[in-house]
Structures are given as C-alpha cells and as structure tokens.
Amino acid sequence: NAGVMQNPRHLVRRRGQEARLRCxxxxxxxxxYWYRQxxxxxxxxxxxxxxxxxxxxxxxxxxxxxxEFPKEGPSILRIQQVVRGDSAAYFCASSxxxxxxxxETQYFGPGTxxxxx
Amino acid sequence: SQQxxxxxxxxxIQEGENATMNCSYKTSINNLQWYRQNSxxxxxxxxxxxxxxxxxxxGRLRVTLDTSKKSSSLLITASRAADTxxxxxxxxxxxxxxxxxxxxxxTLLAVQP
Numbered sequence: 377n378a379g380v381m382q383n384p385r386h387l388v389r390r391r392g393q394e395a396r397l398r399c400x401x402x403x404x405x406x407x408x409y410w411y412r413q414x415x416x417x418x419x420x421x422x423x424x425x426x427x428x429x430x431x432x433x434x435x436x437x438x439x440x441x442x443x444e445f446p447k448e449g450p451s452i453l454r455i456q457q458v459v460r461g462d463s464a465a466y467f468c469a470s471s472x473x474x475x476x477x478x479x480e481t482q483y484f485g486p487g488t489x490x491x492x493x
Numbered sequence: 494s495q496q497x498x499x500x501x502x503x504x505x506i507q508e509g510e511n512a513t514m515n516c517s518y519k520t521s522i523n524n525l526q527w528y529r530q531n532s533x534x535x536x537x538x539x540x541x542x543x544x545x546x547x548x549x550x551x552g553r554l555r556v557t558l559d560t561s562k563k564s565s566s567l568l569i570t571a572s573r574a575a576d577t578x579x580x581x582x583x584x585x586x587x588x589x590x591x592x593x594x595x596x597x598x599x600t601l602l603a604v605q606p
Contacts, residue, residue: 407592409592417598418597421593440529484536484538486534
C-alpha cells in the first residue's frame with residue numbers, strides 16, 4: 377500500500393506564475409488535508425477536503441489560493457500569481473473516514489517545496 | 494496563533510542519553526499527537542494520546558499528558574544518532590468536526606554519536 381504521494385517534490389516559479397501541487401491520498405482514504413510549513417516553523421493547517429467537497433478552508437489565504445479534490449484523480453492545491461512569501465513546504469495528509477471516536481491518524485506525504493524567485 | 498508551543502527549541506545530547514521535549518497548548522483537545530520530521534522530509538506519526546489518557550508508551554517513547562496544565566511531554570530513552578530530527582506536537586481541538594491538526598513550533602533534537 378503506497379503512502380501519500382505528492383508531486384512535484386520541488387517546484388520553482390517566478391513571481392506572477394501559477395503553482396499546482398498534487399496529492400494522491402493513501403488507498404482507501406477519502407479525506408485530504410493541506411498544511412504549509414514556512415522555514416523554521418511548524419505546520420499550519422490550510423484546508424480539509426473530502427471527495428468533491430471543501431469541508432474546512434479556514435486556513436486558506438483569502439486570495440490566490442484554491443484547492444480541490446475531484447471525484448477522480450489527485451487533490452490539487454493551486455496558487456495563482458505566486459509571490460516570494462509563498463515559498464514554503466506544502467504537505468498533504470490523508471486519513472480514512474472519521475470513525476466513531478471522531479478522529480483518525482493523518483498520514484503525511486513527503487511534501488512539495490515551492491521556491492518563488 | 495499556534496496552538497502549541499514547544500520547549501526547548503533545540504536540544505543536543507549524547508547517544509545513550511534520554512531526551513525530553515515539552516509541549517503546551519491553549520484550548521481543550523480531543524487528542525495530542527507527536528510527529529518526527531527529518532531534515533527536508535515529511536512527517537512521521539509517532540504516537541497519539543487521547544484526552545482521557547495520562548501516559549502512553551511505544552518502544553523507546555513515553556508520552557505524558559496533563560490536561561489540567563494543558564501540557565504534554567515526549568521522552569525518548571536511550572537515544573540514538575538516528576533520532577536526530579525535529580519533533581512536533583499536534584493537537585486536535587475538542588469538539589472540532591474536521592480533525593484538523595494544530596502544530597507546535599517544534600524541538601530540534603541533535604543526538605551526537
């Protein structure tokens with residue numbers, strides 16, 4: 377059972393370009409989470425999605441950032457018109473549907489390191 | 494602001510010694526988890542402790558939780574050079590419907606061979 381897959385692992389963009397980050401959850405997992413890690417900091421929650429639904433986007437910047445998790449295919453985190461401050465590591469995590477206990481362990485991918493020049 | 498704050502920010506010990514890291518949080522929680530992150534890599538889940546538990550063990554790891562003080566500690570016994578990594582605590586807020594995790598700032602552990 378492959379783990380959470382993310383690609384690309386490294387992405388370089390110039391200011392104003394678009395960045396697309398992909399995440400394939402573990403087999404059987406229907407919940408996806410995106411986190412951002414700035415240099416020397418902990419991870420910060422961005423968005424939580426289930427198939428075709430955004431459940432919680434309270435951590436997403438109001439502009440330029442969007443996320444989707446279509447019925448088929450990977451989850452996509454899209455950053456339009458990137459700026460230098462978007463440079464960070466972006467991690468995706470997946471979990472199975474929440475159990476009766478109300479929580480499930482999240483399994484993290486290796487991350488995509490975005491560098492904006 | 495970050496839910497969790499960890500101390501120390503950095504810790505350097507010799508192989509074979511024990512390492513203790515602490516985490517404090519602000520709100521009521523469902524559970525608290527510890528993760529390890531090797532330099533430039535993803536996160537590895539280490540252990541989860543529920544809000545009604547006080548102590549949990551997993552191999553060389555021992556986690557305690559004090560909900561009255563809103564704090565947790567991670568003890569790594571008989572440390573090895575391979576334990577060198579950053580360690581993060583993460584909490585799931587009580588009553589939260591989304592299972593999102595709030596991470597601490599992390600402790601950078603260096604184990605000298």
